[in-house]
Amino acid sequence: MSQVREILEVAAYAPSGGNVQPWKVHVLVGAAKERLSSALCALHDDPVRAALLREDPPYHAPEWFEPYRSRRRRLGWALYGLLGIERGERERMHSQHARNYSFFDAPIGLIFTVDRRFQRGAWLECGMFLQNVMLAARARGLDTCAQAAFNQFHTIIAEHLSLPSEEAVVCGMSLGHADPGRIENTLRSERVPVDDFVHVHTGPDESVA
Numbered sequence: 001m002s003q004v005r006e007i008l009e010v011a012a013y014a015p016s017g018g019n020v021q022p023w024k025v026h027v028l029v030g031a032a033k034e035r036l037s038s039a040l041c042a043l044h045d046d047p048v049r050a051a052l053l054r055e056d057p058p059y060h061a062p063e064w065f066e067p068y069r070s071r072r073r074r075l076g077w078a079l080y081g082l083l084g085i086e087r088g089e090r091e092r093m094h095s096q097h098a099r100n101y102s103f104f105d106a107p108i109g110l111i112f113t114v115d116r117r118f119q120r121g122a123w124l125e126c127g128m129f130l131q132n133v134m135l136a137a138r139a140r141g142l143d144t145c146a147q148a149a150f151n152q153f154h155t156i157i158a159e160h161l162s163l164p165s166e167e168a169v170v171c172g173m174s175l176g177h178a179d180p181g182r183i184e185n186t187l188r189s190e191r192v193p194v195d196d197f198v199h200v201h202t203g204p205d206e207s208v209a
């Protein structure tokens, strides 16, 4: 745990406007992690109950649109391809998704929250905090996986962690050692070329190398 504490101490040097440091993080280990995992795995297996729960606030756009829909699908099919899961194999997809809720068997689960009275600034800053956690973990030989999969179950998470009503779940994260023997950990995601997301604005006689 002292290593986790050190990672979080370092991560807290993330910049934040006015130094308000809006992030909060719940560290789950042992029985507390198992209890939350069991509750969420059971919920994941109960589509009727799960469908009644809504993300609060929603994480993605209400409907996917291009080019993001295709990027997301490409990643999904790359993962399923590695695992040998074919289109229509819903049971296997469901089981693979369920691995999120056991924190991919990592010994430590993290749940990040911010006060819902904040608007996008706090979420942006929490993202920088999250990135720092991931980098600080990597620097110490540990691996992470950020997980928005938790967000739809925020009411159950709130119950388990006794979150006050003003705390909103930003996302979860698994923290531990990635198993190099698992095929899914060999997945390397691609990135769009820089020119696809950069727009350079210059004066008429100026250029940027």
Ligand SMILES: Cc1cc2nc3c(=O)[nH]c(=O)nc-3n(C[C@H](O)[C@H](O)[C@H](O)COP(=O)(O)O)c2cc1C
Residues within 6 Å of the ligand: 075, 100, 145, 146, 147, 148, 149, 150, 171, 188, 189
């Ligand atoms: C905020 C956030 C939420 C994510 N949620 C999940 C998730 O729920 N489950 C999962 O397996 N991966 C999740 N990911 C991992 C992304 O799919 C991954 O970062 C992306 O495909 C890029 O791959 P890379 O980080 O290996 O370069 C998440 C990443 C971020 C930053």
